Amino acid sequence: LPPTPSARPPSASSLASADGAAALAEVAPPLPRRPTADGEAAAFAAAKERKHSLAAGVAVFNRDPAAGVRALVAAGCVPPDPAALAAFLKAQGGAVDPTALGVLFGSPDPAAQAVLRAHAAAIDYRGLPLDAALRSFLSGFRLPGEAQQIDRIVQTFADAYAAQQQEQKEGGGSAGAAPSSSTLASADAAYLVAFALVMLNTDAHHPAAPASLTRADFAGMCEAAVGGGLDRGELDAMFDRVTAEEIAPPGTAAAAPVPSARRAGAASRLAAALGLPGAAARSGWDKGAASA
Helix, strand or coil: CCCCCCCCCCCCCCCCCCCCHHHHHHHCCCCCCCCCCCHHHHHHHHHHHHHHHHHHHHHHHHHCHHHHHHHHHHCCCCCCCHHHHHHHHHHCHHHCCHHHHHHHHHCCCHHHHHHHHHHHHCCCCCCCCHHHHHHHHCCCCCCCCCHHHHHHHHHHHHHHHHHHHHHHHCCCCCCCCCCCCCCCCCHHHHHHHHHHHHHHHHHHHCCCCCCCCCHHHHHHHHHHHHCCCCCHHHHHHHHHHHHHCCCCCCCCCCCCCCCHHHCCCHHHHHHHHCCCCCCCCCCCHHHHHHCC
16 A cells, blocks of 8 residues: 655664754654753653654654654654664554554664564464564554565564464463464565565455455465465455455555556466466466466
C-alpha cells in the first residue's frame, strides 16, 4: 500500500545521530522555563514540558519519520536504542501515523532496520499460525508501496517468526505452549508464504483488483515456491481467514485504488513475485504446480 506523500523516508544517516532540536522547534517551540523554589512545582513543570516535547516529536515523526526520531531522542523522550524506540513507537498507539511507521520500517537505513528487527522480535508468535502471526506483526503500521521495502519488512518478520518456532520446538517456549506443528517453521518457507499472504490480502480486499486468487491458486503457488512439503489444510485455512478479514491496522481507511488497467491478473502477479516460471495463465495451474 503506497505511503502518503507527506511521509518521507529516512536519509542515509543514522536516525539517532543528528540533532533533532530544530525539527522539534519547527512544530512547537520549547515551553518557557520559569524559576521556582518549590520542588513539586518544578517536577510538574518538567513533566508538562516533556509531554509537550513528546507530542511535538510525534507530530514531526508523522510528517518525516527520520526527523521525528531525531527530535524525540534530542528531547530526551526516548533513548537512541532500537528496542526502546520500537517499544516507544508501539506504546503511542493511534498518535503515530501507521503509514509513517511503515515508511520507517521500510527504509534501508541500518538504524531503521534495527528498530524493525526489535519490533518483530518483541511480538510473541509462539503457538500462532503464520497468518495470525503476520496479522499481529502488521497491526500497528501500514506496509509501504515499494516492493523492496515490503521485501525487507516481510523477511524481518519471517526471521523472527522462524526463530521463535525453533525455540518452541526445542522446548524454550512459554509454559503450556504446545510445540509448533506448522510446516512453515523455516525462515525461507515463512518468508515465501508470508509474502504470498500479503499479496493475497491486497487482491482479496483491494477495490480495484480485477480478479481474486482461488484457494487452489494460492495453495499451488505456495507449494511450488517452497518446493513442496506444505500442509494443504494449513494453507487453505490461512486463505480462508485472510480473504474473510483484511489484514490492516485498526481504524485505517483503505488505500487509494490502483487503476485496474495497470494490474495483471492476481495469480500471475503472485507467481511472478514468488519467482515461479511460466505462470502467466491461471488455467491448469494446479496441474503445473503438482509437477513442479
